[in-house]
Amino acid sequence: MRNTxxxxxxxxxxxxxxxxxxFLYSPVEQNQGIVQKIFYFHVSSAWVGxxxxxxxxxxxxxxxxKKERKWDILAHSSAEIGVxxxxxxxxxxxxxxxxxxxxxWSWDPRLTTTLILWLIYVSYLMLRSQTIGEYQKAxxxxxxxxxxxxxxxxxxxxxxxxxxxxxxPIVLKTGTPALPMSMFYTLIICxxxxxxxxxxxxSQRINIEKMKDEIRSIKSSLSE
Amino acid sequence: xxxxxxxISAYGIIWVVLFAYLLKLIRKCDSLEKxxxxxxxxxxxxx
Numbered sequence: 001m002r003n004t005x006x007x008x009x010x011x012x013x014x015x016x017x018x019x020x021x022x023f024l025y026s027p028v029e030q031n032q033g034i035v036q037k038i039f040y041f042h043v044s045s046a047w048v049g050x051x052x053x054x055x056x057x058x059x060x061x062x063x064x065x066k067k068e069r070k071w072d073i074l075a076h077s078s079a080e081i082g083v084x085x086x087x088x089x090x091x092x093x094x095x096x097x098x099x100x101x102x103x104x105w106s107w108d109p110r111l112t113t114t115l116i117l118w119l120i121y122v123s124y125l126m127l128r129s130q131t132i133g134e135y136q137k138a139x140x141x142x143x144x145x146x147x148x149x150x151x152x153x154x155x156x157x158x159x160x161x162x163x164x165x166x167x168x169p170i171v172l173k174t175g176t177p178a179l180p181m182s183m184f185y186t187l188i189i190c191x192x193x194x195x196x197x198x199x200x201x202x203s204q205r206i207n208i209e210k211m212k213d214e215i216r217s218i219k220s221s222l223s224e
Numbered sequence: 225x226x227x228x229x230x231x232i233s234a235y236g237i238i239w240v241v242l243f244a245y246l247l248k249l250i251r252k253c254d255s256l257e258k259x260x261x262x263x264x265x266x267x268x269x270x271x
Contacts, residue, residue: 098230215259221267
């Protein structure tokens with residue numbers, strides 16, 4: 001964590017600011033009450049999940065094109081973090097849904113496509129744990145990482161194309177955001193916090209992969 | 225306050241999962257660093 005100390009410090013400040021904004025600054029929503037505050041971390045988790053899978057998508061393309069190990073490391077690391085955050089989305093969503101919709105889960109287009117995304121990248125991680133040739137494994141994973149990302153735009157437009165319980169976009173839409181500015185600022189602060197957290201995690205995760213490569217190299221030298 | 229338990233559960237889960245994952249990363253980094261040091265010592269001894 002040493003090389004991420006400045007970033008960690010900034011992240012902690014933004015996280016504290018997020019907590020303050022969520023619980024003290026942003027108003028209680030009139031219709032949903034206090035449970036609506038799940039929105040800030042739920043959406044932020046989704047944002048990081050999608051960002052992580054976008055990084056997997058880009059780095060997988062670069063790996064297939066340039067065949068350089070660094071892109072494979074980035075893809076693998078980002079996929080793991082993306083699965084963590086998408087898991088958080090799938091756990092916090094039902095906790096918000098139950099008091100508002102009356103059900104923990106619905107086979108609604110957005111929820112279903114998000115679950116599919118989670119399953120795709122969980123299978124990506126399972127593929128990475130297989131004992132097949134390293135380059136072959138990386139190649140298959142890269143293809144899955146690219147194809148899997150196609151679900152992300154589908155998740156976003158699912159609420160526009162199909163009838164859904166899930167609220168339609170209130171920020172990423174044409175025109176001004178459809179929420180009070182205090183809520184909008186709170187959301188922005190939470191998005192920044194989570195993005196900083198992603199950067200810290202990806203940095204550590206990449207470091208782990210590099211150290212594993214170094215260990216393999218040293219062991220190979222020792223066996224000669 | 226109505227539905228407060230859902231809010232607390234959601235934020236509780238988020239913090240627990242994120243801290244657990246960060247802790248896992250830190251511990252893995254530490255153990256790999258120690259392994260590298262040990263292997264480098266073996267390598268220098270062999271030379």
